[in-house]
Amino acid sequence: MTTTPLADRTTAVAARATDLSKIYGQGETQVVALDRVSVDFRQAEFTAIMGPSGSGKSTLMHCVAGLDTFSSGSVRIGDTELGSLKDKQLTKLRRDKIGFIFQAFNLLPTLTALENITLPMDIAGRKADKQWLDSVIRMVGLADRLGHRPSQLSGGQQQRVAVARALASRPEIIFGDEPTGNLDSRSGAEVLGFLRNSVRELGQTVVMVTHDPVAAAYADRVVFLADGRIVDEVYGPTADSVLDRMKQFDAKGRTS
Numbered sequence: 507m508t509t510t511p512l513a514d515r516t517t518a519v520a521a522r523a524t525d526l527s528k529i530y531g532q533g534e535t536q537v538v539a540l541d542r543v544s545v546d547f548r549q550a551e552f553t554a555i556m557g558p559s560g561s562g563k564s565t566l567m568h569c570v571a572g573l574d575t576f577s578s579g580s581v582r583i584g585d586t587e588l589g590s591l592k593d594k595q596l597t598k599l600r601r602d603k604i605g606f607i608f609q610a611f612n613l614l615p616t617l618t619a620l621e622n623i624t625l626p627m628d629i630a631g632r633k634a635d636k637q638w639l640d641s642v643i644r645m646v647g648l649a650d651r652l653g654h655r656p657s658q659l660s661g662g663q664q665q666r667v668a669v670a671r672a673l674a675s676r677p678e679i680i681f682g683d684e685p686t687g688n689l690d691s692r693s694g695a696e697v698l699g700f701l702r703n704s705v706r707e708l709g710q711t712v713v714m715v716t717h718d719p720v721a722a723a724y725a726d727r728v729v730f731l732a733d734g735r736i737v738d739e740v741y742g743p744t745a746d747s748v749l750d751r752m753k754q755f756d757a758k759g760r761t762s
């Protein structure tokens with residue numbers, strides 16, 4: 507495992523999993539999807555989570571984002587322990603502190619781009635910070651598309667709306683599960699660029715599940731999962747270094 511001087515990193519933790527386990531089923535059909543995972547996601551850091559299919563990437567993301575329950579261990583978003591929350595409080599925390607970007611853009615077809623972007627805040631009865639909203643819309647290049655409905659936008663533009671929607675409420679942390687999985691490589695690169703800019707320029711924290719080394723190279727750090735455990739971590743990834751790591755895991759898997 508690559509060691510990084512964690513003690514040198516004084517940045518605050520946006521989310522933390524400690525000894526997090528998630529077990530599906532019982533007895534012979536039991537699947538250990540997460541096996542005592544401990545990981546920090548620091549503020550203003552862009553983390554990619556990678557690993558073979560079935561290694562627990564989505565489960566880790568869903569558990570840390572409060573979308574799924576876990577079997578043991580703990581999860582913290584900011585200073586809040588998720589395990590201590592009742593359902594209603596968890597819903598509120600998800601709404602107020604977490605942004606989501608999914609592979610499917612999940613926009614409402616009858617609403618305009620702008621209405622989609624502000625929808626979560628409208629539901630929560632919160633007013634958008636106009637200046638912040640303007641800078642988010644400018645960053646994702648949607649200023650002249652705000653009155654369009656999703657059907658009038660390209661896939662890349664729709665995902666930019668979803669990125670803006672996730673950023674609009676200034677959440678503590680944004681989670682994406684294969685956010686560029688449905689995009690062509692050029693639109694994908696744009697969306698990844700916006701996510702990276704939101705980290706660099708706006709101090710946003712982003713955690714993204716991906717299987718694509720090129721997408722992972724936009725992150726500050728890549729966490730590798732295998733069989734529900736963290737098996738490696740790389741800072742300052744490039745597409746080549748990520749690909750190399752993935753090959754090493756494959757080779758290990760064959761020889762051991």
Ligand SMILES: Nc1ncnc2c1ncn2[C@@H]1O[C@H](COP(=O)(O)OP(=O)(O)O)[C@@H](O)[C@H]1O
Pocket residue numbers: 530531537538539557558559560561562563564565566
């Ligand atoms: N609802 C479920 N019921 C039973 N097993 C599940 C369920 N969801 C996921 N799993 C299992 O947990 C493991 C991790 O799944 P997942 O987190 O989706 O992996 P990944 O996102 O890395 O492909 C896999 O073995 C998968 O089959």
Ligand SMILES: [Mg+2]
Pocket residue numbers: 563564565
């Ligand atoms: Mg998955």
